[in-house]
Amino acid sequence: MLKTPPTLLHNKATAQDAEEIRKLVGAGKVFYGNTISEDYARDELAVDTAFPDILVEPETTEEVAAVIRYANERVIPVIPRGMGTGLCGGAVASRGGIMISTVRMNKILEIDQECLMATVQPGVILMDFQKEVEKLGLFYPPEPGEKSATVGGNVATNAGGMRAVKYGVTRDYVRGLEVVLPDGQVTEIHGKLAKSSSGYSLMHLMIGSEGTLGFITKIVVRLLPLPRKKVSLLVPFPSLAKAIGAVPKVLTSRTSPTAIEFMQTDVIHVWEKAMGKRFPHATAPAYLLLQFDGNSMAELEAVYEKAAEVCLAAGALDVLIADTGDRQASLWEARSTFLEAMKTIGQVELADAVVPPHLIPEFVTYCDSLSEKHGVKVWTYGHAGDGNCHIHILREKGMEEEKWRKTLPAVMDDIFRKAHELGGQVSGEHGIGEAKRKYFLKYGGEVNIELMRRIKSCLDPKGIMNPGKVV
Numbered sequence: 001m002l003k004t005p006p007t008l009l010h011n012k013a014t015a016q017d018a019e020e021i022r023k024l025v026g027a028g029k030v031f032y033g034n035t036i037s038e039d040y041a042r043d044e045l046a047v048d049t050a051f052p053d054i055l056v057e058p059e060t061t062e063e064v065a066a067v068i069r070y071a072n073e074r075v076i077p078v079i080p081r082g083m084g085t086g087l088c089g090g091a092v093a094s095r096g097g098i099m100i101s102t103v104r105m106n107k108i109l110e111i112d113q114e115c116l117m118a119t120v121q122p123g124v125i126l127m128d129f130q131k132e133v134e135k136l137g138l139f140y141p142p143e144p145g146e147k148s149a150t151v152g153g154n155v156a157t158n159a160g161g162m163r164a165v166k167y168g169v170t171r172d173y174v175r176g177l178e179v180v181l182p183d184g185q186v187t188e189i190h191g192k193l194a195k196s197s198s199g200y201s202l203m204h205l206m207i208g209s210e211g212t213l214g215f216i217t218k219i220v221v222r223l224l225p226l227p228r229k230k231v232s233l234l235v236p237f238p239s240l241a242k243a244i245g246a247v248p249k250v251l252t253s254r255t256s257p258t259a260i261e262f263m264q265t266d267v268i269h270v271w272e273k274a275m276g277k278r279f280p281h282a283t284a285p286a287y288l289l290l291q292f293d294g295n296s297m298a299e300l301e302a303v304y305e306k307a308a309e310v311c312l313a314a315g316a317l318d319v320l321i322a323d324t325g326d327r328q329a330s331l332w333e334a335r336s337t338f339l340e341a342m343k344t345i346g347q348v349e350l351a352d353a354v355v356p357p358h359l360i361p362e363f364v365t366y367c368d369s370l371s372e373k374h375g376v377k378v379w380t381y382g383h384a385g386d387g388n389c390h391i392h393i394l395r396e397k398g399m400e401e402e403k404w405r406k407t408l409p410a411v412m413d414d415i416f417r418k419a420h421e422l423g424g425q426v427s428g429e430h431g432i433g434e435a436k437r438k439y440f441l442k443y444g445g446e447v448n449i450e451l452m453r454r455i456k457s458c459l460d461p462k463g464i465m466n467p468g469k470v471v
């Protein structure tokens with residue numbers, strides 16, 4: 001049986017605490033009460049809002065450590081905050097407390113071209129970082145859909161994204177961390193090392209811990225040489241089942257796609273209306289969007305032609321090739337803004353369950369059937385290539401609160417139960433935060449949850465770091 005964690009009584013942070021914290025970090029970096037912008041009361045999940053008591057914008061590791069030490073002594077919650085693009089309420093101060101934003105810790109400290117590693121502060125914006133390394137002919141592969149997120153937020157959630165099929169996720173690129181622990185101690189874990197077998201991996205424990213075990217203040221990541229060429233294929237199919245059914249065939253075709261995304265036309269139509277733009281093709285019921293990269297067009301032609309043949313043999317209606325930078329950029333930009341577009345037709349709740357990649361057809365077909373079962377729109381699209389579906393449950397304008405409150409948990413539970421049955425997990429990349437916690441506690445495995453709770457209470461006995469999140 002799962003042991004319920006002891007109820008920890010946290011203190012509210014007061015105006016007096018704000019004054020004391022000003023003495024630690026400087027007056028201009030501390031906000032209290034109604035001087036805190038509403039942006040900090042929510043993340044991109046945006047269902048419930050909750051303001052922190054105090055918002056702090058430190059510039060250095062020492063300032064972060066001083067604030068956390070102060071909070072620990074007084075048992076005040078601490079909520080680490082990147083850009084707030086998270087999708088599970090992870091960076092929201094649902095129990096009040098001190099929110100520490102990384103907005104001023106935004107420097108790229110070093111790009112070491114000799115050992116292909118870079119050192120950054122946590123508040124560096126992903127797209128800025130990618131641009132800087134690309135200027136040097138280098139490549140940082142993690143590519144979550146929201147590029148205005150911070151690298152620190154990406155590490156804290158182990159963000160995935162489109163290129164995970166070929167290149168893996170954020171965890172695969174982190175080489176070292178500097179972390180402020182819940183008692184205010186600062187520790188350096190690993191560093192510019194290609195590998196390490198030295199004891200338990202505290203680094204991997206911190207990656208994906210969603211601000212519940214410590215505050216990340218510095219990150220060392222590995223880089224790759226930048227592939228010189230890219231080609232994308234947009235592949236229309238006569239049904240969602242056919243599109244998804246082609247994915248395992250592409251995966252085993254030795255063509256090494258960088259990304260395989262799937263989408264349904266309903267979503268494309270919503271996007272076209274919301275953005276006032278035309279998608280290159282929007283008459284087939286479902287699509288795969290694939291990308292390949294390499295160092296020469298000859299090398300790429302061989303693989304994308306093979307992948308096109310595999311798709312056509314699996315029932316594709318056509319294969320559209322996008323080989324110019326502009327055409328590819330517009331396709332992938334569209335894919336990245338689907339969520340924004342869907343929000344124009346109502347409230348959107350999102351599950352990002354992950355299943356073994358070869359079982360994705362069964363999982364997507366099941367999720368698709370939930371629309372009829374529950375009488376709400378359930379639309380899936382996402383990272384077909386790595387088994388990570390993004391399942392959107394829509395509360396269209398006009399749906400009564402009462403119906404939504406009953407239906408949403410029932411749909412969510414069906415999704416996570418099915419993923420569990422297929423050997424999957426509650427979240428493939430967005431994290432657990434607060435929104436997915438109840439499903440994680442149900443489907444995450446009793447022994448594993450109990451272990452996680454023990455780890456949490458060992459590192460953070462007063463439970464100040466991001467309380468109410470994950471476990």
Ligand SMILES: Cc1cc2nc3c(=O)[nH]c(=O)nc-3n(C[C@H](O)[C@H](O)[C@H](O)COP(=O)(O)OP(=O)(O)OC[C@H]3O[C@@H](n4cnc5c(N)ncnc54)[C@H](O)[C@@H]3O)c2cc1C
Nearest residue numbers: 082083084085086090144145150153156159160211216429
């Ligand atoms: C349109 C859209 C598309 C998206 N697509 C993807 C996708 O493809 N793949 C994907 O993985 N995610 C995706 N996301 C989710 C989101 O962008 C990621 O979760 C991202 O990693 C969050 O970064 P952030 O800087 O906004 O962090 P925040 O939202 O501010 O925080 C996220 C979590 O990390 C913790 N945290 C932040 N900084 C630190 C720190 N320095 N130390 C310790 N803990 C910290 C917070 O407490 C919180 O728990 C998408 C979001 C949107 C809106």
